[in-house]
Amino acid sequence: MTGLRTIVGLAVRSLWNRRATALLTIFSIAISVTLLLGVERVRTEARLSFANTISGTDLIVGARSGDLNLLLYSVFRIGNATNNITWQTYKDLAQRREVAWTIPLSLGDSHRGFRVLGTSADYYQHYRFAGDRTLQFTAGEPVADLFDAVIGADVARKLGYQAGQQVVIAHGLGALSFMNHDDKPFVIKGILKKTGTPVDRTVHVSLEAIEAIHADWQSGTRLRGQEISPEQVRGMDLTPRAITAVLIGLKSRAASFRLQRAVNEYPEEPLSAIIPGVALAQLWDLVGVVEIALLAISGFVVLGGLLGMLTAILTSLNERRREMAILRSVGARPWHIFGLLVSEAGLLATAGVALGFAMLYLLLAIAAPLIEERFGIFVALRPPGQWDLTIAGVVIGAALLMGVLPAWRAYRNALADGLTIRV
Amino acid sequence: MSVVALNDVNFSWRTGPPLLKISAFEVAAGERVFIRGPSGSGKSTLLGLIGGVLTAGSGTVRVLGESLGEIGAARRDALRVDRIGFIFQMFNLLPYLSVRDNVALPCQFSIRRRERATAGGIGVQAEAERLLRRLGLDDPALLDRRVTELSIGQQQRVAAARALIGQPELLIADEPTSSLDADARASFLELLMAECQTAGSAIVFVSHDRSLAARFDRQIDLLELNELARPRAA
Numbered sequence: 011m012t013g014l015r016t017i018v019g020l021a022v023r024s025l026w027n028r029r030a031t032a033l034l035t036i037f038s039i040a041i042s043v044t045l046l047l048g049v050e051r052v053r054t055e056a057r058l059s060f061a062n063t064i065s066g067t068d069l070i071v072g073a074r075s076g077d078l079n080l081l082l083y084s085v086f087r088i089g090n091a092t093n094n095i096t097w098q099t100y101k102d103l104a105q106r107r108e109v110a111w112t113i114p115l116s117l118g119d120s121h122r123g124f125r126v127l128g129t130s131a132d133y134y135q136h137y138r139f140a141g142d143r144t145l146q147f148t149a150g151e152p153v154a155d156l157f158d159a160v161i162g163a164d165v166a167r168k169l170g171y172q173a174g175q176q177v178v179i180a181h182g183l184g185a186l187s188f189m190n191h192d193d194k195p196f197v198i199k200g201i202l203k204k205t206g207t208p209v210d211r212t213v214h215v216s217l218e219a220i221e222a223i224h225a226d227w228q229s230g231t232r233l234r235g236q237e238i239s240p241e242q243v244r245g246m247d248l249t250p251r252a253i254t255a256v257l258i259g260l261k262s263r264a265a266s267f268r269l270q271r272a273v274n275e276y277p278e279e280p281l282s283a284i285i286p287g288v289a290l291a292q293l294w295d296l297v298g299v300v301e302i303a304l305l306a307i308s309g310f311v312v313l314g315g316l317l318g319m320l321t322a323i324l325t326s327l328n329e330r331r332r333e334m335a336i337l338r339s340v341g342a343r344p345w346h347i348f349g350l351l352v353s354e355a356g357l358l359a360t361a362g363v364a365l366g367f368a369m370l371y372l373l374l375a376i377a378a379p380l381i382e383e384r385f386g387i388f389v390a391l392r393p394p395g396q397w398d399l400t401i402a403g404v405v406i407g408a409a410l411l412m413g414v415l416p417a418w419r420a421y422r423n424a425l426a427d428g429l430t431i432r433v
Numbered sequence: 434m435s436v437v438a439l440n441d442v443n444f445s446w447r448t449g450p451p452l453l454k455i456s457a458f459e460v461a462a463g464e465r466v467f468i469r470g471p472s473g474s475g476k477s478t479l480l481g482l483i484g485g486v487l488t489a490g491s492g493t494v495r496v497l498g499e500s501l502g503e504i505g506a507a508r509r510d511a512l513r514v515d516r517i518g519f520i521f522q523m524f525n526l527l528p529y530l531s532v533r534d535n536v537a538l539p540c541q542f543s544i545r546r547r548e549r550a551t552a553g554g555i556g557v558q559a560e561a562e563r564l565l566r567r568l569g570l571d572d573p574a575l576l577d578r579r580v581t582e583l584s585i586g587q588q589q590r591v592a593a594a595r596a597l598i599g600q601p602e603l604l605i606a607d608e609p610t611s612s613l614d615a616d617a618r619a620s621f622l623e624l625l626m627a628e629c630q631t632a633g634s635a636i637v638f639v640s641h642d643r644s645l646a647a648r649f650d651r652q653i654d655l656l657e658l659n660e661l662a663r664p665r666a667a
Contacts, residue, residue: 016541027529336525340595341514341542343507 014353017346021353024333028326032358035319039362042315043405044369046308047398051374052381053301054397055389057294060086063207064257064286066138067113068266071095071103071273072255074280078296081289084115084255087125087208088385091117094252099279103256108265111136113257116220116250119191121179124165126213128220128253134160136259139207149173150200153216156244158199162210164382166201173198179213179223191223194240206388218248316409319358323351323416327423334424347424348417355413359406367394367402434498435459436603436635437483442492444478453478454660455492458653462602465626465636467646470655474662476639479655480607483637484517485509497602515545518596518634522608526580526591533576536561536594546599557598564594568624586617593625600632607639615644622648 025032064085072080073093082088104112113136116128134145134152150173153160161171171177175198181189196215204210225246226238238246260266266285273283334347342350371391378389394402437460444453453475460466470476481487482494485501494501497516501509518539526535540547540557550560562576568590580588589609596604606625610618622645629636638649646652656662 023529332525333527336527339519339521339525340538341510341546343510343514343542346542 014349017349018353018357020337021350021357024330024350025354025357031322031326035322035358036361036365038318039312039315039359039405039409040365040369042308042312043363043366043401044373046305046312046401047366047370048373049301049304049308050397050401051370052387052389053304056385056387059206059388060290060293062140064139065141066136066259067257067286068260068263069258069269069273069283070255070286070289071258071281071283074282077282077284077289078293080255080282080284081286081293083117084257085208085286087117087212091254094254095256095281096252096279097250099276099281100253100256102278103258103273106269108260108262108269109258110261111259113137114217114250114253115255115257116217116252117254119179119181119220119223121165121177121213122169124162124168124211124213126179126215126220128215128217128250130217133214137209137257139205139209143205145205145209146203147200148203150198153199153214153219155197155199156216156219156222156248157194157196157240158215158219159196160200160202160214161198162202162212162214163204164210165213171198171201173201177213179215181227193237194223194243206390217250217253221248221250222246312405315362316359316405316412319355319362319409320412320415323355323358323413324419327351327416327420330420331423334420338424344421344424348421351417351420352410352413355409355416356406359409363402363405367398434462435495436462436464436497437637438493438495439482440493440495442482442489442494444482444487444489451490451661453482453662455479455658456660458658460603460635460637463630463633463635465629465648465650466638467649467652468637468639468655468658469641469643469646469652470639471641474655475659476607476655479659480605480637480639483603484519484605485513514539514543516602518598518601518604520589520592520596520604520606520609522611526588526595528579528581530580531577532565532570532580532583532591533558533561535580535591536565536598538595539598543599546601548599550599561594561598564597564628565591567628568594569620570594585612586621589613589621590624593621593628597628597632597634601634604629604634604636605639606636608641609638610640610642610645618642618645 070080070084072084072091073095075092079089079092083091100112100114103109111132113133114128114130117125119126131152137145147160148163148166150160159177165171176195177198178190178192178195181191196219202209222240222243225243225248226236258269260269270283270285273281334350337347337350338344374389374391378391381387381389437458439455439458441457442453442455443451445451468476468479470479478487482489482501483496485496489502496512499508499512501512504512527538530538537557537560540550547557550557553560555563565571565576570587570590575583575587580591583591589612593609596606609625610621613621626636626648636649638645639655
């Protein structure tokens with residue numbers, strides 16, 4: 011039969027002849043598709059990013075607070091701790107039989123917008139992310155001296171730091187701080203390989219260093235006239251008095267719930283223990299409703315885009331009766347007219363979807379660094395996945411289906427008008 | 434064998450008075466027939482019947498050996514596409530196709546027209562160009578231009594080339610010269626007839642312009658042919 015190619019070719023050229031309206035239609039479909047794909051993309055990327063940030067840790071212990079709050083500040087550096095836990099409590103926990111390893115975390119200071127984490131050598135040994143990956147160095151080595159610092163990949167890249175350079179830590183968390191620990195500068199000892207987690211955005215020092223820089227501080231200010239020099243501080247007892255949280259690895263995962271209960275009922279001070287996976291699941295439960303709402307909204311926006319296309323095609327039908335009659339007079343069968351209109355809808359939707367994908371990747375490329383900076387969520391530029399292709403298929407399929415309506419009307423018109431048209 | 438044969442044909446819309454009654458009308462192969470038909474004489478109805486777009490209420494309409502009342506809509510479509518060329522009063526070219534593509538269009542829809550167009554061993558496009566040249570559109574720059582950039586006379590010649598491509602046995606022309614001035618009319622008709630003769634196509638040429646009639650083999654007044662038209666024209 012004389013083919014689809016002729017019809018699609020005519021549809022393309024007819025659309026090109028009306029390109030202003032066609033482009034608007036394509037654009038509105040593209041925007042709706044971008045929105046739908048984008049929402050899902052950010053959702054899955056956020057989940058993946060969160061899930062990849064911590065693995066291998068069985069329990070996280072901090073001062074009594076909500077589970078999510080503890081998870082967010084200890085692992086994702088989002089928000090702040092409500093309180094500290096004492097060093098004695100930490101030592102008690104670390105010495106328990108079922109505990110294999112512990113990573114103490116001490117948060118509260120920052121360096122030019124990046125958080126400073128005081129921790130022990132166990133951090134470099136036991137911290138796991140994205141399955142079973144360990145922290146690797148691109149330069150230097152773990153903290154050895156009191157005033158050594160190890161920086162994450164993003165810190166190094168953003169601030170252009172090299173190993174061996176001196177840096178000053180600010181008191182508190184502001185990006186611009188007026189209170190600096192400038193009397194006790196640190197030397198960058200190592201730079202960590204990119205992990206795609208908040209580790210990249212962290213400056214690591216030892217627990218003792220956190221103690222040392224605060225030795226002459228009280229209630230958030232430096233004590234005037236009682237300054238302690240770096241040399242003096244080295245002679246002092248720098249055993250931490252308190253830390254913010256502890257990551258705990260157990261010998262057997264089965265002990266998780268037992269230890270969690272024990273921690274939650276710890277008699278000496280109020281503590282919270284969370285199992286990371288469980289807390290994450292709580293987080294997803296919480297945001298799940300919002301996600302579904304967003305997906306539903308984007309779904310309706312796509313429907314709106316397609317209805318816009320349908321309107322545009324239906325509106326054009328009357329002024330195109332002449333075009334259809336001409337086609338009939340040179341031999342187009344009624345089903346050719348039908349096919350012309352359906353392929354027009356299909357072409358508009360396909361172009362819209364293609365443009366939508368292009369816009370999605372453009373937007374992601376622009377937004378990914380910003381999202382990473384603001385929320386610590388790493389949005390990777392992955393090729394279209396199953397979901398994306400399904401959406402593309404559904405949108406084009408729906409458009410073809412919708413195209414049947416104007417096609418049917420044009421078909422009827424074509425039969426009624428015959429070869430001449432009285433308009 | 435006659436190209437068109439109408440016998441005792443009556444036509445009326447489903448609701449409405451009878452419009453057309455023709456007891457006998459025939460066009461022989463290769464014959465050039467001029468039909469004079471002022472508006473209201475049933476001109477569109479007659480062409481609709483011959484083109485297989487309208488179906489007679491009674492009587493038989495035979496076109497190129499097929500009885501249109503007895504074959505299905507698809508066969509009528511096929512017959513029209515494969516073997517009849519149309520030229521309309523208002524040129525009816527597709528504005529979004531080039532001149533060349535407009536002429537080649539029937540070959541996209543009819544295998545028979547394509548085969549006949551390319552029988553001389555040349556492509557459809559080349560045949561389109563040849564026809565355009567024959568009809569006096571020999572400027573190569575014209576071929577790829579959009580039809581809307583052409584003058585009215587040029588557009589009408591493009592429409593004629595399109596009707597003639599693939600050598601249809603019957604050419605139906607409905608007031609094809611009414612938009613042209615007198616000189617252009619004469620030269621257009623000249624070219625059209627010459628090309629029809631080469632292709633062996635019969636012409637049914639409908640016009641109210643008597644001055645053209647002398648060039649045809651036969652002249653028919655639709656007011657006389659259509660028995661129902663007479664009282665209304667009075």
